[in-house]
Amino acid sequence: MDVIEAMRTTGTCRYYRDDPVPDDVLYAAFDAARFAPQGGNRQPVRWIAVRDQALKTALAERYLRLWREEFAPTGPSAPVADRHSKALTPSRDHAEHFADAPVILVLCARESALKVTDSNLGRTSVVGGASIYPTMQNLCLALRSVGVATTVTTMLCREEPAVRELLGIPDEYLTAAYVCAGYPARPFPARLRRRPVEEFVYLDRFGDPLYE
Template sequence: MSDSPAPVGLLEGLHSTPARRYLADTPIPDEVLWELLDAAVRGPSGGNRQPWGWIVVTDPDVKARIATFYREGWEAAYGVRRAELLDPARDPRIDTGLSASSYRATEHLADHLAEAPVWIVPVLQGAAGSRDTRLGASIYGAVQNLLLAARAYGIGGVLTSFHLTHEAEVDALLGLPADAATMGLVPLGYPARGRWAQPRRQPVGEVVHWGQWGARRTRP
C-alpha cells in the first residue's frame, strides 16, 4: 500500500477496475481521499452545473447505523434467496440476478460494510422526490472517476444502494438538505482478497448495434 498512485494506463484502468467488495479495515490517508475526490469532481456534469455534494463518512456510529439499514435492504432483496442462488444444481442458463460468486461477495459486503474505513456518499441537490429516470447521468460518471482514481492507489470499492430502504433515516443521519438525495453509497478500502482483473462481460460484438437495433458487424 502506498500514498502515491501507481502508473496505471487509462485503458488498463478502464478494463481492470471491477467491483471490489472484500475490503480491509486499513485506514486510507486523508491526502489520498482528497486526490480521489478531486478526480471525482472532474467527471461529467450536465451543463457543467455540478449540482452535487460528496459526503465522506468515517464515524463508526454512523456507519454502524446505516450498515443495519443496508443489511436489511440486502436481506429483503437477496438474502431471502440464499438457498436458491447458491444451489449448485441450479440451471446456469437462467438469469437469477447474481452468480454464486457474486452472491458471496455481495453477502460479505452486507455483513462487513461498516468495516470499510471510508464511505463516499454521492449526493444530488434538487433530486429529492424526482422521477427523472436520467437523473443519475448528473453524477454517476463522476462516481466512476472516483473508482478509477481509487484503482490507481490500490483502493477498491463499489457503488451500491441497499441502504435506501431507509432513505429518510439515512438522510437525517447525514444531515442532507430537504431537496437533496443520496445517489448511492461507495465503500472504499484496500482489497482484502481478489485481484484487479477484467470483469466478465458479454462479447462486445453481441451488444453493439450499428445504425439500428439488431444490425451487427463482426469485429475485425
C-alpha cells in the same frame, strides 16, 4: 496506471484491509472526479465521507436488513440466490461486514440542478443520473489508480429518509449511491467477465451488429 487498465480491473471489492484511506488520497481522487461531464455544468454532486464507526454501523444495520429482504428465501431475488448461492457469498460477506469498510462515501445530488429530459415518457426516469454517475465512476477509477478498491451500491437509497436524518442531508439533496472504499484484502481482478463487444454494439438499427 493506464486509464484503460484501470477501467478493465476496477471491479467490485468486498474485502478490505483495516488500513484507513488517507485524506490526501481521497482529496486527489475527488479533485480528479469533479471534471466528469454533467448537464449544464450545474455541478449537483456532493459527497459525505463517513468514517465514524457509529455512523457506519447505523448504515450497515439498514444495509444488511435490506440485503436479507432481497435475498432471503422468500425475497424477490430468492430464485437467483438459490441458483447462485456460492457466487453470492462475497455479496453476503460484504453485507455482513458493511461497517468494516474504512470509509463509506455517500453520493448526494441537488435535485433541482439535475437536467431531467425524460420525466414524461411513462417509464423510469434515468437521464438525471447522467449528471451524477460519471463523477462517481471517475472517483472509482482515480482511487483504483492508486491502489484503493471500491464497491458501489444503491440498495441503501431505499432508506433515504432515515439516512438523510442520520447524516444531516438537506431535503433538497437526494442520495444516489454509496461507495465503500479501502485497500483491498485480496488482489485486484486481472480480468473481469463482461459481454463481448459484438453482442451489444449495433449499426444504424437496434439489433444489427456493427461487429460480426
